[in-house]
Amino acid sequence: MEKNQLDCLIIDDDPGICRVLKSYCENLGVFRHIIIAGDGVLGCNKLRNQKFGLILLDVNMPKKSGLDVINELGTDQLNRIEDVIIVSGELDKDKITSILGSGVKNFIIKPFKEEQFQEKVLPIIKKNFSKNSK
Template identity: 30%
Template sequence: MAVDKNMPILIVDDYKTMLRIIRNLLKQLGFDNVDEASDGSSALQRLRDKPFGLVISDWNMEPMTGLQLLKEVRADAKLKHIPFIMVTAESKTENVIAAKEAGVTNYIVKPFNAETLKQKMVAVFGNF
């Protein structure tokens, strides 16, 4: 089944520059329906207000980290099915394990390129 390139995607990062980069890379891959949140709490609120097909979140945010956001999403019966890709500069094994245990769908290490983002999205949704 082909992925719906018009599906809403929520990108979460407290760095505006990073939001802009991810938005542009998604656009390059053909995904234009992108919303942004600058912290975990507002991301959670957006997810509860509107259906999303994918969350791409930074880990390193305050006060709610990406990991905490992931746990909140997985603990919410209405949200727990949403694919969640973690984007982070923290590539320590224990962090990857913690994210996996919390239910992360995939994990991207910064810095990354459009090809890596595409590979991870293909791993989630299949070829597009």
């Protein structure tokens, strides 16, 4: 894998979770930039302007929820639903149904360990690296 070809976007309103996610991403050593957006509105603005190889998204946020971000991402030509991992501690049956219906397939439930994080993230990174090298 060639390093530093992909960018990562973390969309979460909890600064502590953002720090943990950023640290875990840095430990992978594969991202050119790791950008943090503290709410769904800022996240959508970033998604409109930049391609990301990995998008880590909380569901419960002020201003614009993760579900709203996913719905907006569905019309995005730059970024893909397949590159989203939902990172949340509160997922009821209705939210899970909505998320799965949108095409998102990956979840990390808070709290989580770095090994669990890598288990979900590495397949997406590998897939995007293979696409970039073609």
